[in-house]
Amino acid sequence: MWDALKRHDIPSCLRICAGTDGSVTLLLELLTGKTIHVKTLEQDVEKATPEIARFLEIKEGDEVNNRLVTLSADGIVYVLARSLSAIKRMPEDVRSDLMRADIPIGKILRDHKLETRRDILKMEFVTSDFFGDVPVISREYKIIYKGKVLMWINECFPVDERWEI
């Protein structure tokens, strides 16, 4: 799985953001020295489809928060991130923060002092409509809280010279 990050044409800043088991937003902040802007493209509460129920290990029809955001600094988009969250497993105050547009997930977990772990599921090269001709590293992981899946996250990182930071 990690072989995707060993290619010599992957800039090292991209390698670490796509490989970390910590907060990507925090690393981007440290790398760029700038505030990372979270822009919400989609945000809604849905009933879990069979596929989403499988990702989150919940029942079909359970409520799921679906969020699609970009992370950018100075107008440069570094990450496109989709999160699916199992609403019933989420403490009330975490839930309301998640539905506000501008807070990165790592910060939400930190602010509410949640103890979690991140299980990386997949890492691969893909193409995406959003980034057009630019190749993309896509990774999927689960955030586990109290032994159950709290969130399923897919992050897409464009592979080009924007990572020469």
Place this chain on the structure above:
Amino acid sequence: MWDALKRHDIPSCLRICAGTDGSVTLLLELLTGKTIHVKTLEQDVEKATPEIARFLEIKEGDEVNNRLVTLSADGIVYVLARSLSAIKRMPEDVRSDLMRADIPIGKILRDHKLETRRDILKMEFVTSDFFGDVPVISREYKIIYKGKVLMWINECFPVDERWEI
């Protein structure tokens, strides 16, 4: 606190390793593309002094695992790390891994699927006998598990050209 990382003479690879809320060993592996070697300089079980008891929020005299290691790749030392662990709060199998010389703490937590959070306490410039004339960024953090302090960790990062990776 984070101002220590904003100085312009701090190489970006160092900035991210000293600032991450994830595993430093994993980032070093991604940055260098090499296996990170953990070398144990000290390893023993001690009774908590008043100071250590305060760090770990345990009773004076409680058993503490004290470990001092270096993290290096190809003979270059990137980090000197001291960990103090509250033995009574540690699952049995985690304990035995921690007492083996060669396993980084991030990997131990991951392998045993522990849900934790890292609370950064301090970040500052210091000098250290180990690194001699090279200035050092020192940070302290706690690893919290089940609402209590599992480990107190101090990592020292030498500030020089070895981070031009």
